[in-house]
Amino acid sequence: MTQKPLLEIKNLQTHFHVGKRIVKAVDGVNISVQPGETLAVVGESGCGKSVTAMSVMRLVPEPPAHIRGQILFEGRDILQLPVQEVQNIRGKEISMIFQEPMTSLNPAYTVGEQIAEVVRVHNSAARKDKKAAWARAVEMLELVGIPAAAQRAKDYPHQMSGGMRQRVMIAMALACNPKLLLADEPTTALDVTIQAQILDLIRKLAQELNTALVLITHDLGVVAEMAQNMVVMYAGRVVEQGTVADVFAHPCHPYTAGLMDSIPKLDGQKKQKLHTIEGAVPDLSQLPPGCSFVDRCECVREKCRQERPELRALPDRQVACHYPLEGVEA
Ligand SMILES: Nc1ncnc2c1ncn2[C@@H]1O[C@H](COP(=O)(O)OP(=O)(O)O)[C@@H](O)[C@H]1O
Numbered sequence: 602m603t604q605k606p607l608l609e610i611k612n613l614q615t616h617f618h619v620g621k622r623i624v625k626a627v628d629g630v631n632i633s634v635q636p637g638e639t640l641a642v643v644g645e646s647g648c649g650k651s652v653t654a655m656s657v658m659r660l661v662p663e664p665p666a667h668i669r670g671q672i673l674f675e676g677r678d679i680l681q682l683p684v685q686e687v688q689n690i691r692g693k694e695i696s697m698i699f700q701e702p703m704t705s706l707n708p709a710y711t712v713g714e715q716i717a718e719v720v721r722v723h724n725s726a727a728r729k730d731k732k733a734a735w736a737r738a739v740e741m742l743e744l745v746g747i748p749a750a751a752q753r754a755k756d757y758p759h760q761m762s763g764g765m766r767q768r769v770m771i772a773m774a775l776a777c778n779p780k781l782l783l784a785d786e787p788t789t790a791l792d793v794t795i796q797a798q799i800l801d802l803i804r805k806l807a808q809e810l811n812t813a814l815v816l817i818t819h820d821l822g823v824v825a826e827m828a829q830n831m832v833v834m835y836a837g838r839v840v841e842q843g844t845v846a847d848v849f850a851h852p853c854h855p856y857t858a859g860l861m862d863s864i865p866k867l868d869g870q871k872k873q874k875l876h877t878i879e880g881a882v883p884d885l886s887q888l889p890p891g892c893s894f895v896d897r898c899e900c901v902r903e904k905c906r907q908e909r910p911e912l913r914a915l916p917d918r919q920v921a922c923h924y925p926l927e928g929v930e931a
């Protein structure tokens with residue numbers, strides 16, 4: 602059980618200094634990922650999910666960001682590594698898939714050239730052998746289910762549909778067989794029917810290639826289907842984490858419970874109104890002194906307004922709440 606984590610994020614703080622304000626996009630996050638596991642990260646828009654992933658990739662511009670804490674990848678702190686070494690890790694050891702594939706593909710090159718380029722950058726043999734890099738690109742396009750891959754490799758991104766482009770992004774991300782794949786809402790921009798196919802593909806490939814997967818999503822259905830473990834983020838912090846089975850069976854943080862209530866139930870009555878959590882994520886540059894969820898919490902008490910709840914261990918999970926919901930006692 603005590604396997605060494607592949608990735609260990611320790612007390613990560615990514616703060617943006619904007620004029621006189623400090624936007625605490627990520628504020629003391631701890632997340633650990635085991636080799637080969639699928640971890641889901643959930644939370645409403647603006648909770649710091651993308652900034653967390655981008656911090657791991659060292660893609661957050663500094664300044665305006667100030668990043669503190671540790672991001673240990675196989676024991677080495679990514680935040681302390683020289684730029685060159687970070688570039689070696691990025692794409693080869695850790696890859697990321699973004700929400701909108703068009704913004705991360707270069708319109709001026711064919712998709713085959715772009716995948717081959719990733720291969721060349723990270724593989725000294727392929728650097729000299731253009732043919733081998735191209736062959737690898739075609740192989741990857743086949744692997745992600747693009748028909749007539751050898752032909753389609755010569756297409757430019759705009760000649761492909763959104764779903765096909767996302768497959769290309771996956772091919773590019775996995776071309777060097779990374780140990781960790783960060784998928785940031787990889788299907789949000791796609792049609793519903795295509796979404797399921799792309800998620801299936803990511804799941805299948807991650808399993809086959811034994812790639813650990815951090816799947817950022819706001820879709821709890823996707824979490825239930827894809828992940829073993831989950832982290833719930835709220836206002837730049839982790840508020841609950843545990844196995845998907847445990848958290849779904851019994852959410853302990855009122856925020857998690859609120860998210861769960863907002864999933865439409867199949868057996869629900871037709872006209873039943875979807876439960877949404879009232880209010881919005883607070884301004885991350887003016888967080889209240891206590892719990893960030895106070896203004897929206899149905900169970901709020903005095904202590905919540907005064908003291909910030911730290912993440913603490915319950916028997917089957919961790920939760921940052923002074924009064925976790927009944928069912929699991931500390
Ligand atoms: N470059 C930036 N400068 C200032 N604030 C930023 C920057 N990037 C992100 N943020 C802020 O960080 C917060 C978290 O954003 P993000 O991680 O994208 O949320 P999520 O992915 O959970 O929807 C947001 O309030 C966002 O406005």
Ligand SMILES: [Mg+2]
Nearest residue numbers: 650651652785
């Ligand atoms: Mg995001």
